Amino acid sequence: MIEISFYREEDRPGLEELYRHWDRDRDFDRTLFRETLDEISRDGGALLVARRDGACVGYAHLARVVHLGLEPYWEVMQLLVSDECRGEGIGSALMGEAERVIRERGGRVVKLSSQLHRSRAHVFYEERGYTLYKLSKFYQKRLD
Numbered sequence: 001m002i003e004i005s006f007y008r009e010e011d012r013p014g015l016e017e018l019y020r021h022w023d024r025d026r027d028f029d030r031t032l033f034r035e036t037l038d039e040i041s042r043d044g045g046a047l048l049v050a051r052r053d054g055a056c057v058g059y060a061h062l063a064r065v066v067h068l069g070l071e072p073y074w075e076v077m078q079l080l081v082s083d084e085c086r087g088e089g090i091g092s093a094l095m096g097e098a099e100r101v102i103r104e105r106g107g108r109v110v111k112l113s114s115q116l117h118r119s120r121a122h123v124f125y126e127e128r129g130y131t132l133y134k135l136s137k138f139y140q141k142r143l144d
């Protein structure tokens with residue numbers, strides 16, 4: 001039985017463990033993880049956590065985005081289900097709950113970006129009604 005609700009303080013250790021299930025090749029930075037979790041959880045409940053038997057098995061982070069002159073939208077900033085629980089409907093349940101929360105908060109448009117190599121995630125989103133609307137390049141500069 002999967003339970004989904006907003007992040008609670010007792011989810012902290014489980015979420016930290018779950019976060020390691022990202023297939024990222026960079027080292028896990030615990031300080032950065034904790035600082036960003038503090039900031040995100042302060043902003044009023046845009047972090048949804050899926051639990052099974054009390055254990056964190058997935059999360060979705062949502063944020064409202066406003067660009068000058070454009071229709072505001074909500075973005076699914078991150079979506080992750082633990083390795084061993086994929087393909088069991090948890091990601092779909094998190095997206096369903098995300099859309100319910102966004103609708104409840106007056107949101108009408110949901111956007112997300114997904115790296116080119118995540119082809120299974122692309123199928124996942126497309127099967128849930130998301131359509132590819134733009135390809136972009138992302139630039140950055142580190143200010144030392």
Ligand SMILES: CC(C)(COP(=O)(O)OP(=O)(O)OC[C@H]1O[C@@H](n2cnc3c(N)ncnc32)[C@H](O)[C@@H]1OP(=O)(O)O)[C@@H](O)C(=O)NCCC(=O)NCCS
Pocket residue numbers: 079080081082085086087088089090091092093113114115118120121123124
């Ligand atoms: C993408 C993800 C969130 C989907 O969650 P999930 O709980 O596995 O999804 P569901 O069980 O609700 O739906 C299963 C569908 O998801 C897709 N999927 C994507 N990656 C998958 C994976 N590693 N294992 C199983 N299904 C996956 C498939 O389309 C699958 O459909 P199928 O069963 O017909 O093949 C999850 O697989 C995950 O965390 N992947 C790694 C992180 C990631 O890519 N996040 C999205 C970044 S944009």
